[in-house]
Amino acid sequence: MTTHRFRPTRYFNAIGTAEPVLRVADGDTVVADTIDASGLDASEVMVAPRPNPMTGPFFIEGAEPGDTLAVRIDRLTPSRATGWTYSPLALTVLDPAAILERPPVQRAVWVIDRDAGTVRLKDPVRGLEDFAPPIQPMIGCFGVAPAGGQALSTATSSQNGGNMDYRLFAPGTTAWFPVSVPGALFYLGDGHACQGDGEIVGTGIETSFEMEVTFRVVKRTIIWPRGETAQDIFTIGNARPLDQALQHATTEMMRWLGEDYGLDARAASHLMGQVVRYDVGNVFNPAYTVACRIAKSWLTRQ
Known part of the structure; x- marks a missing residue:
């Protein structure tokens, strides 16, 4: 290697x-x-x-x-040592009426402070003078x-x-x-x-x-992207509208639970119905992303 x-x-x-x-x-x-x-x-x-x-x-x-x-x-x-973002919020996440009051698009520079482990606006706007989320x-x-x-x-x-x-x-x-x-x-x-x-x-x-x-x-076949962390497994659906992305992610998780954890569709539905978590990925670009996530603590690999 x-x-x-x-x-x-x-x-x-x-x-x-x-x-x-x-x-x-x-x-x-x-x-x-x-x-x-x-x-x-x-x-x-x-x-x-x-x-x-x-x-x-x-x-x-x-x-x-x-x-x-x-x-x-x-x-x-x-x-x-710097990065950049845009503001304000995207059109896709606002009520139509709120779009009329949306300020012009601006680009902002952020300072990436690796020693402090934080990011902060180079020129803070009012109310965010002390805003420094972690990297x-x-x-x-x-x-x-x-x-x-x-x-x-x-x-x-x-x-x-x-x-x-x-x-x-x-x-x-x-x-x-x-x-x-x-x-x-x-x-x-x-x-x-x-x-x-x-x-x-x-x-x-x-x-x-x-x-x-x-x-x-x-040497196995999957249909949609999957992921694994120390705590969770998750599946990804990419589509628009958002409910179609959720459907892809949910179906891929049901397949995974059957393939690796021995759960048929009924057993998978009982498990997922009570402990599944859905995370939102991209909701700005042409296809939206939804992650279907389950904690490994609920699973026993077959």
Whole structure:
């Protein structure tokens, strides 16, 4: 098992079938630089310039269509001392009447204080002079090439992953993606130093990162992305409207409970009906994200 250090010289604004930048073995670790959209030279982007420039794709030896790629998020280290967000709240999360009173869009700079472990507005607005939430790094957009030769914009998400903006895609989490092309062709980027649920201002605190991930090829088939932390398992649905994303996530969890925990549909419904938790990922971009989450303390693996 090898650790590869990769420094990109070009980026992608779509996740699809492209010439891999690096081939790695099952079990290898990659340490890669990622950037946010600020200051990106359009000549460095291989598709029409849009947010979420991706590093990759990485070809994982042995990954074949029908397999699952497990990606353990080992480390997310901001590589700049600042990040940025937009305000006000997005149109998608406001009542229509409130939109009429919505102030103009502004961009704000945040200071990322790694010594203090906090983020704060560089120029605080009234009432937030002492506001300094903790740094909580996460990956906003990552995934594998979709099936059928598609190239999906990094502004959206689907069964292959993409722009999900789910806060539990953080260090210590293992994300699982369905493999649709040889080598999986894995991309990652869109690092956030901090973000609330939903990415409801259209951004997290966007900044550049050094990201470390470890790959494992699993010979099983899943339909939607899955994830595992020390405490929970979760499944991801990406769609619009929001209820369709919830349906995808719930159905994928029911499958998982049957495959790994020996629960038939009735048993799974009893368990999920009482202890399931739903988290909201992205509700700003074209596809919304819902996570269906269950604490491992309720589960006995078969």
